[in-house]
Amino acid sequence: MEKFRTFSAAASRRVDRLILAVSCQERRLIGIALLRIIIGFATILYCLSDYGHRQFFWGPHSYDSPQAASSALPRWGFSLYFVSNSEAWFELLFHLTIVASALFMVFGGRILTLVQAVLMWSLHNRNQDILEGGDNLAQILILFMLLTVSNGYFAPGAKARRAALRQVPGPTFGTALHNLGAYLIVFQVAIVYLASGYWKIAGQVWQQGVAMYYVSRINGFAMSTTYAHLMGNPFIGTAVSYVTIFIELAFPFAILSSKAWIRKAQTLSLEGLHLGIMAFMGLVCFGLIMIGADCTAMRDEDYRSLWIQVAPLRKRLTRRPQRAPALPSGSVAPPLDLREETRA
Amino acid sequence: MGSPLVVNEPPGGGMVPSPSAGGRSPVSVRLRASVLLSLVPVVLYTLACLVYNAPASPAKTRLATPVNAVINPYFGQDWMLFAPAPSTVNDILMMDVKLKAGNSEGETTTIPVDIEEPIDRMPRSNRVMPTKLPGVLLALQESFTNYANGLNDALKAPKAQQPALEDALSRRYAAEFVELQRFLSIRAGTMYPDAQIIAVRATFDKRPITPFSERDMHPAPKQPVQGVLQTAWMPYVSGVAD
Numbered sequence: 001m002e003k004f005r006t007f008s009a010a011a012s013r014r015v016d017r018l019i020l021a022v023s024c025q026e027r028r029l030i031g032i033a034l035l036r037i038i039i040g041f042a043t044i045l046y047c048l049s050d051y052g053h054r055q056f057f058w059g060p061h062s063y064d065s066p067q068a069a070s071s072a073l074p075r076w077g078f079s080l081y082f083v084s085n086s087e088a089w090f091e092l093l094f095h096l097t098i099v100a101s102a103l104f105m106v107f108g109g110r111i112l113t114l115v116q117a118v119l120m121w122s123l124h125n126r127n128q129d130i131l132e133g134g135d136n137l138a139q140i141l142i143l144f145m146l147l148t149v150s151n152g153y154f155a156p157g158a159k160a161r162r163a164a165l166r167q168v169p170g171p172t173f174g175t176a177l178h179n180l181g182a183y184l185i186v187f188q189v190a191i192v193y194l195a196s197g198y199w200k201i202a203g204q205v206w207q208q209g210v211a212m213y214y215v216s217r218i219n220g221f222a223m224s225t226t227y228a229h230l231m232g233n234p235f236i237g238t239a240v241s242y243v244t245i246f247i248e249l250a251f252p253f254a255i256l257s258s259k260a261w262i263r264k265a266q267t268l269s270l271e272g273l274h275l276g277i278m279a280f281m282g283l284v285c286f287g288l289i290m291i292g293a294d295c296t297a298m299r300d301e302d303y304r305s306l307w308i309q310v311a312p313l314r315k316r317l318t319r320r321p322q323r324a325p326a327l328p329s330g331s332v333a334p335p336l337d338l339r340e341e342t343r344a
Numbered sequence: 345m346g347s348p349l350v351v352n353e354p355p356g357g358g359m360v361p362s363p364s365a366g367g368r369s370p371v372s373v374r375l376r377a378s379v380l381l382s383l384v385p386v387v388l389y390t391l392a393c394l395v396y397n398a399p400a401s402p403a404k405t406r407l408a409t410p411v412n413a414v415i416n417p418y419f420g421q422d423w424m425l426f427a428p429a430p431s432t433v434n435d436i437l438m439m440d441v442k443l444k445a446g447n448s449e450g451e452t453t454t455i456p457v458d459i460e461e462p463i464d465r466m467p468r469s470n471r472v473m474p475t476k477l478p479g480v481l482l483a484l485q486e487s488f489t490n491y492a493n494g495l496n497d498a499l500k501a502p503k504a505q506q507p508a509l510e511d512a513l514s515r516r517y518a519a520e521f522v523e524l525q526r527f528l529s530i531r532a533g534t535m536y537p538d539a540q541i542i543a544v545r546a547t548f549d550k551r552p553i554t555p556f557s558e559r560d561m562h563p564a565p566k567q568p569v570q571g572v573l574q575t576a577w578m579p580y581v582s583g584v585a586d
Contacts, residue, residue, distance in 0.1 A: 015376065015380070016370070016371045016376070019371050019375065019376055019379045019380075020370065020371060022379065023371075023375065023379060045473055046476075048473060049470070049473035049474060049475060049476065050475055050476055050477075053475065053477070053586075055585035055586070056530070056585050056586055057476070059585045061583060061584055061585040062526075062584070062585055063480070063523060063526040063527040063529075063530060063584055063585075064523055064526075065522065065523075065526065067519075068519040068520075068522050068523055071519050072519060074416060074417035074420070075416075075417060076417050076418075077417050128483075129479055129480050129482075129483035129484075129523075130476040130479035130480060130483070131479075132479070133422075133423065133425055136420075136421055136422070137421075139418075140418075140419055140421065143418060143419075170370060171370070171371060171375060172375070173375055173378050173379065173382075176375075176378075176379045176382065177382065180382055180383070180386050183386065184386060184389065187390060187393070188393070191393055191394070191397055191421075191423070192421075192423045194397075195397040195423040195424075196423045196424070196425045196427065198399070199423070199424045199425075199427035199428050200425075200426075200427040200428065202399075202427075202428050203427050203428025203429045204428070204429065205428075205429045205430060205432075206427065206428070206429075210556040211426065211427075211429070211430050213556050213559070214430045214431065214432050214553055214556075215426050215430045217434075217553045217554075218430065218431055218434060218553070219434045219435075219460070219461065219464040219465075220464045220478040220481070220482060222464075223467065223468055223471065232556075232559050232560075279471075282467040282468070282471065282474045284471075284472065284473065284474055
């Protein structure tokens with residue numbers, strides 16, 4: 001009986017420790033705020049890149065008729081575009097999506113996240129032909145973002161909001177919800193890279209290092225002949241294929257690493273990979289959303305230390321070149337080091 | 345203005361209070377219950393997502409029903425992204441049109457025109473905000489390649505079963521056929537604005553990408569076009585938004 005009591009007390013302490021770990025301080029506030037900005041921006045881009053063709057893609061007289069599109073919806077799938085087939089309803093919803101995305105991008109917060117989620121899902125479900133992996137990921141991540149404080153940074157009143165969060169005494173359920181949402185976001189992103197890396201490493205074409213050669217020659221993704229030419233080089237093509245697999249498979253391990261430089265290097269490598277995808281494959285929305293997702297891989301303290309590390313660079317970039325004051329004729333210019341001191 | 349990233353943490357603000365050893369727990373019963381309850385769906389999603397994205401296995405097959413119940417429809421996902429093998433062929437969509445030109449009485453059938461290549465090139469004209477039009481062709485190619493495969497399978501079945509199989513296939517792909525008909529109608533209307541268009545027809549082909557080992561050959565080896573499917577004539581649909 002005594003043994004059971006000791007065991008039960010120890011178990012209870014462990015559970016408490018777990019609860020305290022998730023409910024005392026909001027984590028990954030910066031990464032989630034960046035993700036919010038990028039999802040909002042990517043949705044605006046999604047709408048504006050085909051603004052002139054909006055009727056063709058999503059309108060009531062689209063080639064993908066509302067009847068056909070609604071029949072393609074899965075069970076429990078929804079789209080507000082199917083509520084009415086009127087032009088006015090379509091225009092209202094479409095423009096509302098752009099406005100809501102802009103508001104979500106700037107302000108964030110749970111209500112705007114919900115509005116953004118409903119409108120984004122509606123737009124995506126209206127025409128599923130043109131969806132890609134990035135849209136799929138955004139659909140999932142925005143649901144998890146409903147649990148989080150997405151406006152803890154880079155939003156009006158963010159500083160006050162953070163101060164208010166810190167003033168709440170002791171562990172809270174709201175904090176726990178945020179952290180569980182943050183966990184789900186990071187876990188989902190890790191799954192994306194783990195699965196993607198696994199399938200690549202299992203493929204013969206990737207093993208042979210020629211996958212990027214074929215990808216660069218698929219008409220729909222061939223944005224640059226120089227890129228296609230480079231991928232035809234056996235060394236460059238193989239290196240890019242292998243590096244892609246390596247950084248994808250490394251992601252789950254990097255986020256679990258206790259070393260900040262590994263997390264930072266991993267995130268920066270992935271951002272580089274996605275910038276390349278945007279520039280050379282034309283997958284701009286996909287690349288953007290993946291960059292947003294990668295931002296959640298770094299902890300808040302990683303961002304802070306990175307911000308401090310790049311401070312000299314920032315200073316150098318923001319410092320304006322000053323002209324030396326005009327000297328009266330006949331006087332001698334002070335030596336250079338003194339001028340620097342005077343300026344300071 | 346201060347840095348947006350530097351936060352002045354209050355003393356011990358980031359610290360997690362440790363459960364007092366032996367004393368009263370800092371976690372209230374209500375908080376404990378609510379956090380533990382919220383952990384249930386999180387753990388379920390974690391497990392379901394891992395299994396859903398795992399490669400096929402007997403274990404995955406046995407777990408498919410509960411896993412799909414958690415994942416679908418809101419968390420459905422596929423992260424194969426150009427893997428295990430990127431496509432080694434380029435798709436071609438040819439369209440021919442039956443029309444009456446000007447005041448002529450008789451019908452004319454145009455020669456098949458590749459409508460895929462110009463659409464695939466369109467994103468290059470605006471690299472910052474590329475159009476999603478190639479995505480439509482990608483979706484059509486995928487659907488009709490699957491349809492063609494299904495049709496080939498149906499033709500291998502015993503003769504008596506073939507009509508029923510073909511009928512089932514047509515019903516399954518009815519929405520895709522309507523989509524294709526409407527899409528081709530817009531393209532035909534744009535290509536022949538002064539003609540009276542009667543019907544449109546699609547031909548799906550594939551051209552292999554020059555293999556890596558032959559990429560530097562001079563002259564470049566010609567890759568033969570492989571036919572996938574030719575549809576029947578489909579009546580022109582007017583009033584589809586461009």
